[in-house]
């Protein structure tokens with residue numbers, strides 16, 4: 335049955351983490367909006383788990399209750415990355431993320447917040463609860479976006495699960511509809527980059543990994559078993575793990591993994607311990623960035639704008655920072671009386687600021703993914719020959735042999751790889767030497783799991799920043815170098831506010847600009863797009879590590895990035 339048209343300021347398509355957080359920030363800016371999500375509820379099995387420090391900072395600024403957020407971390411002691419044939423088998427290589435004391439110290443001083451291991455399904459439920467409480471939001475699960483009805487991208491056709499179809503007219507449309515975004519397809523926005531790097535079977539299991547392996551504290555197991563070729567993410571060592579098994583496309587497909595095959599795989603991995611398969615899905619790994627992040631009044635946010643390998647845990651984190659970058663600009667366009675030119679330049683800055691960050695994060699994720707092969711090579715295996723087994727076993731001839739004979743052929747093909755693994759695990763000189771080689775390759779992976787510079791040290795070069803930003807150096811991937819220059823995130827310095835320990839980042843309010851000044855300074859000569867400016871003299875903060883000389887000021891945007899550094 336057709337219903338009448340509903341009017342709103344902003345329509346969000348997609349109720350994953352990106353869409354839900356966009357709703358929370360729009361509510362903070364008092365903008366009425368509707369969010370539609372085709373599922374009837376949030377996901378019931380996890381994907382992402384690494385919530386990095388910039389994301390937790392952003393959540394704090396959005397007003398999210400931090401104790402409740404951190405309580406969602408069910409693996410707070412996670413510090414090990416383990417390479418072994420299977421969980422519980424002899425450890426062939428291990429990275430202890432708590433061993434690099436200097437890196438830990440740097441993390442401690444870079445922020446009042448920290449990263450957390452929060453399973454995406456728990457985070458989504460948490461964000462949904464917050465989003466639904468606002469008087470400005472209208473959150474509709476079980477409603478699918480079907481397309482646009484007019485050329486100005488204003489009228490959207492939607493359908494609900496009970497086949498009710500209606501239209502929603504919105505001034506702005508946020509496409510938070512994930513990696514296979516139908517909004518971006520409808521607008522014919524091209525995705526640039528490889529559209530297939532690998533295909534994974536994801537098996538989410540209720541299991542106590544603590545009973546399977548003595549390596550408690552492990553966050554990721556890289557499974558070196560030649561039949562597995564995958565990784566296991568421990569979301570909660572007592573209750574939840576996800577096995578990601580490579581599907582050898584084109585020699586096999588998701589359909590080759592029927593329940594019986596999955597069960598036998600999991601029995602092997604969990605070594606006979608009790609488990610329950612909760613969810614089975616397929617995931618295609620790509621490395622793509624949208625050609626445009628904005629088209630007219632439509633903005634791509636999160637995975638609809640960029641999708642990259644999970645090696646580095648950057649997908650969801652990049653998405654949250656997209657939303658944080660965009661919503662204050664959208665709020666100014668809607669709430670403040672801007673002339674057309676200012677409004678356009680402000681809205682265009684979303685793409686010019688976020689696309690380079692997405693590119694850098696894609697490159698880092700790709701590099702991490704490729705470098706992982708070094709560990710396999712150190713064991714003595716040739717990753718280029720990894721496809722040989724599935725290729726032979728799935729050839730027409732072998733597929734039609736009796737099962738017993740096929741198993742014998744497989745055992746013969748796997749023999750050399752199994753011998754290498756046994757040699758690496760052996761308690762003799764040869765084993766020690768192989769493990770030394772692996773250790774070296776493992777040490778080389780540290781950057782993959784320790785990317786503070788990438789998380790906090792990106793600089794917006796072009797957009798709502800002074801032209802000097804273009805020359806501001808970015809931090810290295812691993813090492814964050816605090817910078818008070820235009821384009822950078824305002825560095826954290828511990829301060830006291832109202833008798834409590836706080837951060838300079840707490841001074842940046844999402845609904846205004848901030849001017850941090852030292853003594854008397856010149857008039858601010860930079861647009862603030864209708865936002866008020868809160869002035870604070872650094873002398874009031876009782877700290878001496880804010881890099882400002884007499885008469886200088888920093889104009890900080892609502893998202894905590896420095897727009898301009900003003901001279902005396």
Ligand SMILES: Cc1cc2nc3c(=O)[nH]c(=O)nc-3n(C[C@H](O)[C@H](O)[C@H](O)COP(=O)(O)OP(=O)(O)OC[C@H]3O[C@@H](n4cnc5c(N)ncnc54)[C@H](O)[C@@H]3O)c2cc1C
Nearest residue numbers: 348350352372382383384479511512636637647649650651
């Ligand atoms: C195994 C794995 C591990 C990962 N680990 C990490 C990690 O540790 N850290 C990290 O930062 N990232 C990680 N990622 C990436 C992360 O999961 C994604 O980046 C994140 O889910 C993107 O969120 P999103 O809201 O943009 O998209 P999605 O989560 O895909 O949400 C999009 C939503 O839009 C809905 N939708 C789609 N089409 C329509 C329509 N037509 N109408 C209405 N609704 C629609 C979908 O149902 C979906 O709910 C991982 C990914 C995988 C697969």
